[in-house]
Amino acid sequence: MSRIGKQPVTVPAGVTLTQTGQEVTVKGSKGELKFTLPDAVSGKLDGAEFTVSPVEGSKTAAAMWGMSRTMVANMIEGVTNGFKKELELRGVGYRAQMKGNTLSMQLGYSHDVDYTPPAGVTIEASKPTLVSVSGIDKQQVGQVAAEIRSFRKPEPYKGKGVRYVGEFVRQKEGKKK
Incomplete structure (x- = not known):
């Protein structure tokens, strides 16, 4: 029994949610997102509430139930407010700047690291x-932030690298004499 899946998703004013078969489309002020519900669950729109329910009582259906409800809720949140992740660069000479649409970073390598984000x-x-x-897609924003972080992950001795704002990196003690 999914505690998250049982809760209905409320559709706020200014957001249009339409369902055709298993495909759910959400339109808002920031854009439009689509998600196809898995075959193990079904969705139902009642006025301003969208509910997800499992089709059969299998473990797969129980797992997909909560995930599907959260995906629809994240789509609604994305088209109304959007999502944002912030990264900070720590280290001597570590810096980033925009060159057109491309992010160019100096991360202690002999070359600059360039990253072009996907559409959206x-x-x-x-x-x-x-x-x-x-961006409006939570998964895509998190993926781009993780890819940027992966260019130089924070190391545990000096803490240099790319980290999320507010991320705690445990410092290790260095060599002792």
Whole structure:
């Protein structure tokens, strides 16, 4: 029994949710998103509430129930407010800047690391050590932020690297004499 899946998703004013078969489309002020419900669950729209229910009592249906409800809720949140992840660059000489649509970063390598975001995701480098990734698709924003972080993950001795704002990196003790 899914505690998350049981809760209905409320559709706020200004957002249009339409369902054709297993495909759910959400339109809002920031854009449009689509999601295809798995075959193990079914969706139902009642006025301003969207409910997801399992088709059969299998483990797969129980797993897909909560996930499907959360995907629809995230789509509604995305087209109304959008999602944003912020990354900070820590280290001597570590900096980022925008060159057109491409993010160019200096991360201690002998070359600059360039990253072009996919369509639907915008990247801003407001400060040389602060990069913000924003968009309407939560999964895509998180994926782009994770790809940027993977260019130079924070190392445990000095803490240098690309990390999420507010992320705690446990520092290890160095060698002792």
